[in-house]
Amino acid sequence: MRARLLVCALLAVVLAVPASMASAAEQRASLAEIEKQVMCPVCGTLLQLAESPQAQREKAFVKRLIAEGKTEDQIKDALVAEYGEEVLALPPDSGFSLSAYLVPIIAFLIAAVALAIGVWRWRRAGGPKDGGTPRPAGPSGDDADRLDADLARYDL
Amino acid sequence: MAAVAGSTPVVRFSVSTRSFIAVFGVLAVVGLLVFGLLSKGSSRLEIGEAAPTVPLPRLESDGGESLSDYRGKWVLVNFWASWCLPCRAESPALEQFQQRHGGPRFTVLGIDTQDLSGDARAFVEKYGLSYPQLRDGQGDAADDYGTTGVPETFLVDPAGKLRVRAVGPVSEEYLRNEVEPLLPKGAS
Numbered sequence: 261m262r263a264r265l266l267v268c269a270l271l272a273v274v275l276a277v278p279a280s281m282a283s284a285a286e287q288r289a290s291l292a293e294i295e296k297q298v299m300c301p302v303c304g305t306l307l308q309l310a311e312s313p314q315a316q317r318e319k320a321f322v323k324r325l326i327a328e329g330k331t332e333d334q335i336k337d338a339l340v341a342e343y344g345e346e347v348l349a350l351p352p353d354s355g356f357s358l359s360a361y362l363v364p365i366i367a368f369l370i371a372a373v374a375l376a377i378g379v380w381r382w383r384r385a386g387g388p389k390d391g392g393t394p395r396p397a398g399p400s401g402d403d404a405d406r407l408d409a410d411l412a413r414y415d416l
Numbered sequence: 417m418a419a420v421a422g423s424t425p426v427v428r429f430s431v432s433t434r435s436f437i438a439v440f441g442v443l444a445v446v447g448l449l450v451f452g453l454l455s456k457g458s459s460r461l462e463i464g465e466a467a468p469t470v471p472l473p474r475l476e477s478d479g480g481e482s483l484s485d486y487r488g489k490w491v492l493v494n495f496w497a498s499w500c501l502p503c504r505a506e507s508p509a510l511e512q513f514q515q516r517h518g519g520p521r522f523t524v525l526g527i528d529t530q531d532l533s534g535d536a537r538a539f540v541e542k543y544g545l546s547y548p549q550l551r552d553g554q555g556d557a558a559d560d561y562g563t564t565g566v567p568e569t570f571l572v573d574p575a576g577k578l579r580v581r582a583v584g585p586v587s588e589e590y591l592r593n594e595v596e597p598l599l600p601k602g603a604s
Contacts, residue, residue: 301530301555313499314530321532342532344554 289332294322297350298336301343318343460562463581467493467572468560475528475536475549483525483572490522490599493570494586495558497531498539500566506585507543510569513591514547521574522599523547529566530555571595 292308300310300318307315307322318339325335339347351357399407461467469484483491494510496503514524524547528536533551540549552558561570564583571580579598582590 313501314497317499317532317535321534342553343530344556346554 289326289330289335291319291322291326294326294332294335295319297332298322298339298347299349301347306349461560461570461578461581463578465578466576467570467578468557469576470557470560472527472550472552472557475526475533475551476540481548481550483576486523486525486572487576488574489520490574491572492522492524492595493527493561493572494524495527495529495552495561495563495566495568497529497566498535499531502585503567504539504543506567506587507539507545509586509588509591511543511545511547512588513595517596517599518547525550527552527557529553529558529563571598573598 295308296306298307298318299305300307300312300315302314303310303312307318321342322335322339325338330338336348345352345357351360353361398404467483469482471480471482473480483493492510492513494506496507510524510526518524526540526545526547526549528539528549529552531551531553533553536549536551539545550557558566558568561568567585569580569582569586570578573579580594582594586595
């Protein structure tokens with residue numbers, strides 16, 4: 261019984277260590293990842309694309325924080341503290357900045373609804389009033405006789 | 417505006433209402449574009465205009481200041497950043513000018529813009545800058561002044577009006593010829 265417990269404990273440790281290592285690896289920040297998410301405020305471009313002196317200082321700052329073991333979020337917070345929220349390539353999903361995400365979605369929904377109403381009204385306006393398929397009116401009287409004669413003459 | 421067709425209520429707009437909505441929509445879009453352009457582009461501050469008095473945090477200590485706190489004093493506002501090479505070149509001239517004229521009636525006021533605060537403090541220490549320093553991390557104050565880069569320097573009179581604007585680094589000679597003559601005798 262004790263041997264089984266020991267084996268189970270060992271298995272638990274063996275399985276838990278890689279899981280915690282993977283979790284730590286996920287959380288570890290990298291310059292390449294952060295460069296894609298923040299701006300060079302002076303250049304107005306992603307830090308990834310910037311090579312100005314200010315961008316070099318910003319990259320050095322990020323590298324220093326990575327070396328200190330800071331997480332990605334902590335580094336982005338530190339950049340916001342230095343340069344303001346405009347340093348973030350994507351606005352935060354809270355407060356007024358949330359509108360940056362919501363407005364396009366709401367606008368799309370409004371446009372979709374307007375389009376659907378427009379199509380529905382257009383189809384109603386173009387359709388028959390009594391709900392049935394309208395029968396095309398054919399020639400009548402002399403016209404019908406002349407048409408029959410013509411068709412007979414050409415033997416169609 | 418609204419009418420009933422058969423048993424299903426259908427909202428119908430008259431031609432004039434639809435035209436109004438279309439024109440309103442176009443005007444709204446154009447208005448947003450114009451607003452975006454105007455708020456994006458920084459307008460250049462002209463000589464004689466009131467200098468912006470946006471409050472800013474101090475670089476080297478807690479709390480903040482605004483240019484309005486210097487009302488009644490001549491202020492040479494210098495926008496700079498530690499990563500800016502010309503800013504390094506002009507710093508000795510500004511410090512020397514402060515040493516010569518700084519006092520109750522005149523001061524140089526540094527505004528560190530779009531910079532890391534640690535780098536900026538190291539810069540101040542390295543170049544021995546004794547005049548007050550404010551921090552403009554987001555560059556909003558620089559935008560308010562209509563700067564096109566760093567360094568830029570503005571002389572503001574005791575009434576808060578802009579008197580001199582210098583784009584690029586200032587030299588001892590420039591300060592002696594362009595700024596010093598405007599200061600009242602014994603400004604320091």
